[in-house]
Amino acid sequence: MIQYKASRERIAITFKKDERLDNTSGTFYDGLQCNVLILEDNSTKVCLLDCGCISLDYYAVNAVKTKIRKATGIPDCNIILWTSQINPSAKTPDFKESETIGQFIEILSEKLAEGVKKAYENLEEVHLKTGKINITDLNLNAPYNAKLSSEGSRENENSTENELITLSLWDKRNELFALLVNYTISPANRIAYKGIFSKGINDYLFKYIKDNFGNLPVILFGNGPWGNFNHPDDPDPGQADDFENAERTANSLGTYIIDTIRNSSLLDGKIRFASLKSKFPQRVITQHKEFETILQGMAVNNFALVTFPGAFSRESGLEVKKLSPYDNTMVIGMANSHLGYEITQLSHDAEDILLKQARAIIDNLKSQSIKVMERRAADNKYLHKDFHLALNLLLTYIFDNFGKDAMTDYLRNFARVYYSPLNQGIKSGDKEILVNHFKNIYEKEEWPVEITSDNNTIVITQQACPGISHILKKGMKPCPYYRETYNTVNQTICMNTPFEYIMEYFNDETGACKQKFIRREAKL
Amino acid sequence: MISCTDFIPAYSEGFKFLEMTGGRKEVEKFWSYLSEIYLKDTLGELVSRDGLAGCYAYWSHSLNEEAADFTMILDEIKSEFIIDMHKCPSKGMLNEIKHIEPYPSYCEHCPALYAPVVEKCGYKFEYDLSLCHKANCYLRIKTDK
CATH class of the missing domain: 3.30.1380 (Muramoyl-pentapeptide Carboxypeptidase; domain 2)
Known part of the structure; x- marks a missing residue:
């Protein structure tokens, strides 16, 4: 079996000046983190970063990747960075021209590169497991689905994403070393009136997992494709928006995560990786502007993950899973950029472009995972010096x-x-x-x-x-x-x-x- | 000099010589020796480093040099590596040489050599030699989960 090595790190990324002092969120307003996982077999190194902030654009992500590459030698294209928390604490670096945002990116890049470098020096042997569960009785996204349905959105019950997938890493003592959870929680369930509900869910979720597996594992949460963004000023009726609800939601989800981890199967195979630079046209065609970004994919055995470079629809996520030959295929949204975060940002064919690119990623991974060689005797000269x-x-x-x-x-x-x-x-x-x-x-x-x-x-x-x-x-x-x-x-x-x-x-x-x-x- | 292209009959005659000298046990002892001395550092190293992809690398090299007629599949998604040997060059050559009688258990050297190496790396070695008299065989190496 292939020997993998991994390291993990939690990097504090809250800016002092951004910290809220009113403490209205109680103990959960405890600063933001970037959870980092570095994984390697003997030939491929990958670095996954789940950044606890609202979003990062492609330029910011590139700045981070460049710094990490310089610090560790891990190639930019093998670094995946996504954002997973809705929290007002970290500003969205939308305005790259702005000096303040420039400083923000600079400081964030430094912090992340330093943390990843530290982690990289402590690689240890691990084995990998993956698990999957279909959650049918925990309809976190019901209010969101109902809202979309009433609006006549193309998303409907058939596009409900119920799959929860985990990638767990275990150390030599068989202790949980790190965990990547992938589940789609729509913004309607992540944004509350104080804008910090998703962090509440994540914090409660991580607490739940740590209650079961101890405090050491680093946990990364990769949210699936969000679908259309639901603005905080326009909450759904009946939307959960307080910490009690966040805890209830997280605990319900947590039981499934624990079940999934316990029923996981061992992974064995080279780490396969693919990345593809792509461009998405802006909706306002007169500006002839295209957004550059990157799609990435990783596969090990029957596990794969594919990134969506922003807030794309769950239908596209489901389509990617249908295309994928890997049993457990994660689709992680808001990775490497935040396209579609503003609902009118991208042209109408953005989802089609996305699917084409995602298919290319899947095909690339598949061509690495499955190789067929057919030879006839006449194809070669008979000379085997060994x-x-x-x-x-x-x-x-x-x-x-x-x-x-x-x-x-x-x-x-x-x-x-x-x-x-x-x-x-x-x-x-x-x-x-x-x-x-x-x-x-x-x-x-x-x-x-x-x-x-x-x-x-x-x-x-x-x-x-x-x-x-x-x-x-x-x-x-x-x-x-x-x-x-x-x-x-x-x-x-x-x-x-x-x-x-x-x-x-x-x-x-x-x-x-x-x-x-x-x-x-x-x-x- | 015995040319490497004449190795197969030399190998087959070697097995016969060993059996004549020390019985079947001696042949199996030699196969273990060869597996340990030779394959541990070649196939073994590749498989312990790259898993089933190491099997693919090893046999890509040797089967092409041996001009075998085969279909080889590495499927990391299913965690398996398959060689469907349509015509084994070694057994094929032995079948074609009319003036020598191949060692009766010639084909058994393959599982004897390869299985211990891949099993040590955590894989299951399965094979079917039922058609080996036609120079046709099948092997599958799977992750032993």
Whole structure:
């Protein structure tokens, strides 16, 4: 099974000047965090950041990624940053030209890069599990669905997203190390009159999980595709908006999360990653403006996650899950940018563009996870030099266990049986049969050799043996008396024929040698 | 020199020699030795590092060099690696050489060599040699969850 390593960190990102002093939110107004998870197999590193603020635009996200890359070497395209909390504490860096926002991004990037670097220095072995549950009796999104339905929105009951998916990481002691939860909670359930309800849900949720698994695990919450944004000034009737409701909601959801974690299955597979830069046109076409962003995807075994670069519809999320061959496919919204956060921001075909891009991500991941190779014998040349290694080990085994005589007996037996047609052939005295045999061998081996002959003699000279050369190249040692693969074999080939085999010299270290086949009658 | 293209008959005759010398036990002992000495550092290293993708890398190299006729599938989503060998070059060669009798259990060296290596890395090794006389076999390596 593949060995994964991971590290985790909670990075405080609340700005002092942004902290509210009225404390109307009680203990839950305890500052914002970015929960970080770094995961790697031996070749791919990924960094996931669940940033507890309302949203970050593409420029801010890029600034963060650049800083993290410089601090850790993790490539920008393997860093996913999403936002998951509605909270007035962290300002939305919409106005990148503004000096204040510029400072905000600078400070945020520094804090995150520093935290990720610290985490990166403490990687430890983990194993991964994923679980999924369909929640049908906890209709958190009912008020939102009802509202959309009454407005004639294209979202309807069929597009209700009930799937809750977890990716859990466990340390060597089998303790929960980190957790990524993916569930779609619509803004109607996340925004309350004081604008901090979602943080309440998250805080209660994390508390619930920690009550079960201890205080150490870092928990990331990836909200699914939100659908259309529901403005806080326009709450749904009956919308939950207080901390009691937040706690009730979180606890209900928490039981499902615990069940999902407990019924998770082990993951084994390389970390597959895909990212795709894309552009979304603005709705006001006269401005000819396009928003740059990036979609990303990650897959391990039957788990995958695909990011949506903002607040896109749950229908698109469901479509992506339908497209995905991975059983547990998370769709995480508000990742890498906040497109669609303003409802009139994007052109009407934004969802179609999104689906096209998401399909490309899924296809890319799938092409990494599933590989098929079909070959016919004629497609390749037959030359597997590693067979020299296996033969050398066979000779070594016989030599070590039964001695030199047994080794030469084996070679003699083999040559007598296998080269019997050659032996029969040269009994006629036709030396060309021998010449052709050796030319053929060296051609197949693609090895330089000098073969000369006259009426009575064939001389084969080589500067090195292809077998010994390959054995040495692979860091192995040729068997003692490897020369017998020449001497014994060729003597056996010549047995009861008009030819005699003479090995003039043989260098045991390189296999450089000179061999002669002499007509016996000429020798006399 | 025994050319690497003549290795297969040399291998088959080697198994016969070992069986004649020490019985079937000796052949199996040699297979274990080969598995431990040779495959641990090649296949074993790839699989312990890359899992089933390591199997794909290992056999991509060797089966192409051996000019085998096969379909190989790495499916990390299902956690399985499959080789459907339509025509094994080794067994095919032995079948074609009319003047030598292949070692009767020749094909058994494959599971004997590979299974211990992948099982040590946490995988299940399944195989079907029922058609191996036709140089056709099937192997599947799965994550042992």
